[in-house]
Amino acid sequence: MHIYDSVQKTKLPFGPIREGEASIYVCGPTVYDDAHLGHARSSLAFDLLSRTLKALNYKVTMAKNFTDIDDKIIKKVEETGQSMEEITSFYIDRYLKEMAALGVERADIEPKATESLQAIENMIQKLIDQDNAYVISTGDVYFDTSKDSHYGEISHQVGEDEDNQSRVAHTSEKRNPKDFALWKACKGKDDICFDTAFSPGRPGWHIECSAMIEEHFSGNDEYSIDIHGGGADLLFPHHENEAAQSRCAIGHELSKYWMHNGFVQIDGEKMSKSLGNSFFLKDALKIYDGEVLRYYLNSVHYRNDFNFSEEELQTSKKRLDKLYRLKKRVSPGKASAVNKTFKKALLDAMGDDLNISTALAVIDEMIASTNDTLDTNPKNKSLKKETLANITFIDTLLGFGGKEPFSYFQIGVDEALKAEIAKLIEARTNAKKEKNFERSDALRDELTALGISIMDTPEGTLWEKA
RNA sequence: GGAGCCAUCGCCAAGUUGGUAAGGCCGUAGAUUGCAAAUCUGCUAUUCACCAGUUCGAGUCUGGUUGGCUCCUCCA
Structure with missing residues (x-):
């Protein structure tokens, strides 16, 4: 790692x-x-x-x-x-x-x-006793940054003399401009505060x-x-x-x-409450499934900034869909053992400072090669079982792909609509048997209008919410 | 004013010690299909913001230029 x-x-x-x-x-x-x-x-x-x-x-x-x-x-x-x-x-x-x-x-x-x-x-209290912190007249307690010779080594935000440049206003009772509050003394009787040996108040943010x-x-x-x-x-x-x-x-x-x-x-600007451009999670979850959001938000390396766009989210969903289509193809069945090469490639990628891009590429390659083999030999049972195990491993490591694949494509479709869809598909299958393609195409158009796309497979006609 | 980060195909996005550009979307040609969809195969960056330098060799190192973002105030 x-x-x-x-x-x-x-x-x-x-x-x-x-x-x-x-x-x-x-x-x-x-x-x-x-x-x-x-x-x-x-x-x-x-x-x-x-x-x-x-x-x-x-x-x-x-x-x-x-x-x-x-x-x-x-x-x-x-x-x-x-x-x-x-x-x-x-x-x-x-x-x-x-x-x-x-x-x-x-x-x-x-x-x-x-x-x-x-x-x-x-x-x-320990910091006060050591004289690394001090109490001022108001009861506030400050940390004395001058006592820490390593101060600045975390953020490399040192700068000794340009304190006047700082945007932080500081009170005159502070020993050094960079000193920060460990404890904020209570200001009035209605203030929320807790009792301590040094003063009634509440903790500063960092402590x-x-x-x-x-x-x-x-x-x-x-x-x-x-x-x-x-x-x-x-x-x-x-x-x-x-x-x-x-x-x-x-x-x-x-x-x-x-x-x-x-x-x-x-739009290229940090999302923050003070800028008023926040997209709240609760609102996003009303529109998108949590798993799709997870896949999308994790699809870019964690250290990079992430420019959110609904269009990219849709693109991202297409990629997740492919995994679930494969899962559909190898289901139902019992998982065997995960493919060792695949597992190693995924762990190598994630073990390299969480290189999710490489990990997703490894997954896409696994999907393509499995589909390819299944195209030639649809009854390859051992491959199906292994694939199921591979997908389970993906779910454990990355947290997606764990849903039942048929239900994944039916999120947001209620029972009444499901029954309607089943009826239309049956009618279309019958029309196809009679080689009445005009009617079967018309029925497909009806399904499309309902937001449903269908695919004919050797196992019958399957449908997905578009 | 101070301190950093980033800039790779139309879009998104990998690329640890420098060695000759992953993957996805889109597009396109085909296989398959009654037609589709799904799936598969081929094609799609002599080039990595720009300039100069180090080197046998640089997207990867050094210096500079331009552009974008962030921190120095609550903030994930």
Whole structure:
């Protein structure tokens, strides 16, 4: 397995802390609103990572957090009158359901900031005791970036003197312009806050990840976890700050490898809530099947930006359709053993920093050669069984191709229409027997009008939703 | 202002240590079909934004130019 490490900016062989194991922490969403396609892509990218490592026989432990204390959530509380808990649990539930529709496996650990307050307080207290952090007059606690000689090595976003260039305004009580809040003291009696030894308030954004990692992973003398992941926008300042506070509090590096996924763009621009160009997952799932969306969003390498277009999505679906047509052709039956050459080619591709393009090419070649052989010898039973096993392997590794193939092509067709289709096909078959082609073509046109395309095979006439 | 990333066929998109351009869509010629659809076969980039350099050899390395995107503010 090779992984591109965004800190060293190069592809590295994956050598985990513990032989045969992989610990992964991915930054999850702040739960104050619906997830958009960008969240989906990030989630999908690390799902692919986890599945690939598992297929390579690593014992994977994956954590993905929910940030459930945050300014935006508090703002929503003020706007809606709902409790923070009501809001966050609603969006967490939604998020999990939508990701499940995309075939994303649940993380082993799903920590929430509200459930990690003790770990957060402990870490902040430790940093204060070490004088790596300080409390200002308002009760806010800041991390002193000057105490960390390695600050800037994660994002390479160093720059010592051009602080005035920074777009971040900073308060005069900060020791250094780059110092960031570990703890935000509560401002009024209605503010949502939690009690600590230093001040009542709530955690800053960065500290929760560091604290959660310490709470849930043991690591070794050098690193807490193997891989830390998230969107490319988190590299700075979020991950830089996480790394700094962990390094100072724990005395070693936070993560051995850092991985960052590229953005989903709309018309060449990053999709984000602040730009107002978000395509929400819930809306996408109303129009497209989760599996099709998964295939599409995963079809471009995770580090590249992804320009979303419905037209490309349709093109992408055609490719998935081909896999299901083959599956239809070899079904029903019992799977035998996966083809070793095929399996190796897929694992080699995915083991190379998740090279999905090569993996999809390997699959397309398998589909073509299998169809070719089946054209010559339609009754090749052992090939059919092997193909079934190959497709099962694809489903395990990449998360698509697992559906029953006939139902895949019938998504969105209700029972009444199915009966109607069956009737028309039967009538057409009879017309064909009588060589009444005028009538059979007319019946086909009727089916086409219903959005159904048909194909005559030795096994009879099959249909698909166009 | 500072820090990065990217630029490969009409479209999407691979291409680790430099060695002579995967795959998909579209198009096209054929096989198959009553005709289609599905499936298969052939064809479809002497060329990798542009310029210069290193090298026996560069899409891959170096420098520069142009264009696009991102981060430095919440952000996947």
